Amino acid sequence: MGKTQKQSNRVRENKAREEDSRYYLNGFVVCCCVLWCFSFLVLFVVVFLLLVCLVLLGLCCWDVLVFVGGVVFVFGCSLVWLGGGVVLFWFRGVLRRVCWVREREGVPEELRGWAWDRFPVRPRGFFGLGVSEVAYRYCATFRDLWLRRRLGVRPVVRRGSPIWWGRVMHCLLDAAFRDVRSVLEKGVEHWRAYEILSGLAWRRAGEAGAPGCGDAAGFYRSIVLMLLGSSLASSCMHGGEGVGWLPPPTEYRVDGSPLGLSSQLRVDALGESGVVVEFKLGMPNGDGRHRVGLAGYALALEAELEIPVDYGLIVYFSSVSSRPRIKVEPVFIHAGLRREFLENRDEAIDVLMQPRPPGKPPRGCSKDCPYYEQCMQV
Ligand code: SF4
Numbered sequence: 001m002g003k004t005q006k007q008s009n010r011v012r013e014n015k016a017r018e019e020d021s022r023y024y025l026n027g028f029v030v031c032c033c034v035l036w037c038f039s040f041l042v043l044f045v046v047v048f049l050l051l052v053c054l055v056l057l058g059l060c061c062w063d064v065l066v067f068v069g070g071v072v073f074v075f076g077c078s079l080v081w082l083g084g085g086v087v088l089f090w091f092r093g094v095l096r097r098v099c100w101v102r103e104r105e106g107v108p109e110e111l112r113g114w115a116w117d118r119f120p121v122r123p124r125g126f127f128g129l130g131v132s133e134v135a136y137r138y139c140a141t142f143r144d145l146w147l148r149r150r151l152g153v154r155p156v157v158r159r160g161s162p163i164w165w166g167r168v169m170h171c172l173l174d175a176a177f178r179d180v181r182s183v184l185e186k187g188v189e190h191w192r193a194y195e196i197l198s199g200l201a202w203r204r205a206g207e208a209g210a211p212g213c214g215d216a217a218g219f220y221r222s223i224v225l226m227l228l229g230s231s232l233a234s235s236c237m238h239g240g241e242g243v244g245w246l247p248p249p250t251e252y253r254v255d256g257s258p259l260g261l262s263s264q265l266r267v268d269a270l271g272e273s274g275v276v277v278e279f280k281l282g283m284p285n286g287d288g289r290h291r292v293g294l295a296g297y298a299l300a301l302e303a304e305l306e307i308p309v310d311y312g313l314i315v316y317f318s319s320v321s322s323r324p325r326i327k328v329e330p331v332f333i334h335a336g337l338r339r340e341f342l343e344n345r346d347e348a349i350d351v352l353m354q355p356r357p358p359g360k361p362p363r364g365c366s367k368d369c370p371y372y373e374q375c376m377q378v
Contacts, residue, residue: 107310111338113302116258120342121299123260125349130262131300134345135293140361142351144371147378149352155370163370164209166281168216169320170268171208173279176223177250177269179204180231184246190232197224210320218322248277256300260345267297276301276312276333283316284329288337290314292344295337309333 051068055061115121133145147153157164179200183193198221205216227247234245252270257263269277276297280290294312301309310333318325331337351358357378365372 107308107333107335107338111335111342112308113259113299113304114306116303120339120346121259121303123349124346125353126257126260127349127352128257128262129260129345129348131256131265131293131296134261134348135296135341136289137344139365139369139371140363141358142348143358143360143375144369145348146351146354146357147371147375150357151378153371153374156373157370158368161368162281163368165320168208168210168213169219169281169317170279172204172216172220172320173223173268174250175204175207176220176227177247180224180227180247181249184228184231190228194225194228197221197228215319215321219320219324222322222324248272254297254300255304256296258303259299260349261296261300265297265300267301270301271313273311274301274305274307274309276309278312278314280314280316281320283318283325284314284327288340291331291333291337292341294331295333295341296345298333299338299341 048069109115110118110120113121127149129145138144144155148155157167176197179197180193183196184190188196201217201220201224202212204220205211205213208216210216231245231247248269248271250269252267254265254267255263256265267276268279271277276294278290278294278297291312291314294314298309298312301307312331312333314329314331316327316329318327360375365375369375
């Protein structure tokens with residue numbers, strides 16, 4: 001069974017598992033809401049019956065009953081109001097989730113990248129946005145985007161910050177994939193290829209912006225070794241004279257201009273059968289923004305190639321070091337993700353059309369933000 005086939009099966013299995021758990025969650029929430037309403041009704045009836053009994057037994061007069069009944073009624077109304085709000089909130093969540101699950105059954109035509117000539121894929125403005133600018137929302141209010149695009153503020157990336165390490169990692173991965181492809185295409189033996197490329201490690205670290213960094217050189221060597229190992233395993237298993245498996249093309253250029261995105265978008269890697277691959281530094285933390293980014297690339301690829309792009313992979317590297325831990329997250333690029341990307345894009349365009357910058361995020365700013373100094377002065 002081919003690699004892509006296995007990945008597709010895994011994606012399908014994960015999707016089915018996720019949907020099952022969501023249906024159970026929805027059922028649980030509905031049961032909770034019904035139980036809450038039922039228990040309030042029971043409480044109300046019990047209090048009322050108790051009061052009537054007291055009157056009948058002569059332990060209480062009608063005035064007291066009316067007074068206590070009024071208090072219970074007002075209290076009950078407040079509870080119903082409060083509870084109704086909670087129930088509505090839950091039901092809204094349930095309905096949204098149910099709609100979302102239904103949407104995931106397939107990708108409607110109007111959410112394919114090739115539908116760029118009509119809403120909702122058609123953009124309100126053309127600003128040549130990057131997918132990361134739109135999807136990752138480093139600044140929740142898009143203030144960074146406004147500063148960069150409207151005032152021409154240049155980001156200051158501090159050495160050693162997460163953004164700096166992310167850039168170094170991308171450069172090293174690109175170099176390793178390209179180098180391995182290039183030597184294998186020339187027919188160099190795998191062990192000899194490793195000797196040649198291992199000697200380039202320090203140079204590649206310098207080119208990635210981390211001169212003299214042992215971790216960066218070690219990371220490059222490890223990736224090269226992994227890729228050569230996969231290639232050697234494939235050529236040993238399948239035999240023949242061919243070069244066997246080759247690393248997929250990296251930094252794949254795609255024109256996202258029909259969607260209001262940059263004409264020079266770069267997909268980290270394009271796997272077999274058009275699977276979009278994104279590399280990320282760190283481990284998966286349940287943050288859906290990376291998935292939304294994949295949807296952006298999928299839409300751009302669909303607009304350019306006019307073929308459906310439904311699957312993606314997010315490859316997480318725990319660190320830039322000689323022994324990174326790697327986790328691969330398969331993603332089905334469903335309608336919900338596409339819609340979220342398009343909503344983010346429209347919001348970013350609206351922000352850029354405003355004459356004044358948007359406010360700062362209510363949750364405060366990290367000093368690692370590359371616009372921190374300039375942003376505080378605006
Ligand atoms: S400093 Fe805060 S408000 Fe300014 S761009 Fe960065 S995250 Fe946004």
